[in-house]
Amino acid sequence: MKNFFTVSLTSFVFSSALWIIWSFFVVQIEGNPNWLGSVFYLPHAARILCIVYFGWKAIPALFLAELWGPNFSLLDIDSLINVIPGLLSVLSVPLALQTLHLFGFPLGNTSGSPLNKRNYKHIALITMISAIYNSLMVNLMLTRFSMSSSEIGIDQVVRFFVGDMLGTTIVLMFLVISLRPLLNSKKVN
Amino acid sequence: MTNFYENIKDALSMLNGLEKDLNIRHFTPNELKVFYTIIIQSASSESGSNITEIVDNSGMSRSTVYKTLKKLTNAGIIGLTQSPDDGRESLVTLNSIS
Numbered sequence: 001m002k003n004f005f006t007v008s009l010t011s012f013v014f015s016s017a018l019w020i021i022w023s024f025f026v027v028q029i030e031g032n033p034n035w036l037g038s039v040f041y042l043p044h045a046a047r048i049l050c051i052v053y054f055g056w057k058a059i060p061a062l063f064l065a066e067l068w069g070p071n072f073s074l075l076d077i078d079s080l081i082n083v084i085p086g087l088l089s090v091l092s093v094p095l096a097l098q099t100l101h102l103f104g105f106p107l108g109n110t111s112g113s114p115l116n117k118r119n120y121k122h123i124a125l126i127t128m129i130s131a132i133y134n135s136l137m138v139n140l141m142l143t144r145f146s147m148s149s150s151e152i153g154i155d156q157v158v159r160f161f162v163g164d165m166l167g168t169t170i171v172l173m174f175l176v177i178s179l180r181p182l183l184n185s186k187k188v189n
Numbered sequence: 190m191t192n193f194y195e196n197i198k199d200a201l202s203m204l205n206g207l208e209k210d211l212n213i214r215h216f217t218p219n220e221l222k223v224f225y226t227i228i229i230q231s232a233s234s235e236s237g238s239n240i241t242e243i244v245d246n247s248g249m250s251r252s253t254v255y256k257t258l259k260k261l262t263n264a265g266i267i268g269l270t271q272s273p274d275d276g277r278e279s280l281v282t283l284n285s286i287s
Contacts, residue, residue: 003193007193049200117199118203119203120206123203172204176211177221179201
């Protein structure tokens with residue numbers, strides 16, 4: 001129970017921090033063009049890192065951050081249908097892991113594991129598959145229930161995919177640079 | 190809690206591998222600052238970056254910049270070419286990764 005609470009708190013704080021940083025940059029570019037923010041979608045990194053390293057326990061906190069993140073308020077949710085895209089986005093990562101598991105690549109943390117969570121190239125593969133799922137599922141949902149004010153085309157699906165990949169890369173690069181002293185310590189190596 | 194720290198250790202191990210492959214480990218923070226300045230300037234200038242501008246934009250002393258440029262050149266990360274406009278000026282270009 002204590003571990004679940006720690007994982008939830010860490011996941012929520014990390015995801016919320018990425019939402020705040022991403023929103024700051026979106027405000028800076030003043031929505032011109034209005035899709036530019038989705039080309040570097042930082043919050044996807046929180047979904048990837050928290051679910052890969054903490055497992056299913058991170059899902060509720062990430063989902064809560066998805067609901068809170070867009071408007072920084074939970075009170076703006078007027079319909080249950082509006083929470084489904086956020087849920088699908090979070091579930092895109094376990095779905096990617098499950099897909100890889102089905103193809104004989106279960107997640108592990110040793111060099112012998114077919115899918116090693118200590119290898120950044122494997123994290124990149126998980127990111128790519130989850131970005132495909134996320135871009136397809138969310139845009140299908142938005143189209144099916146006419147939840148988008150603008151017309152959804154293949155360009156938006158591609159943009160979601162590129163945005164999730166690029167956003168995760170930016171966060172990983174930032175973490176590598178900012179955590180250099182820790183990474184160079186003997187405890188990690 | 191041990192499980193939580195094990196998970197964090199796995200994540201740090203992944204970032205450690207990424208840092209190793211980026212080949213930036215043997216640079217000091219000041220040298221990295223100069224390197225990042227070169228990368229940022231290279232985005233706006235294809236012909237190469239002016240050393241004076243690198244000194245100004247990195248905020249580092251001229252000697253630190255020159256030492257770093259020598260280290261980066263020896264590592265094959267950057268190249269120095271003579272400026273076509275001013276024969277006394279060298280331009281810094283990023284070498285492509287192959």
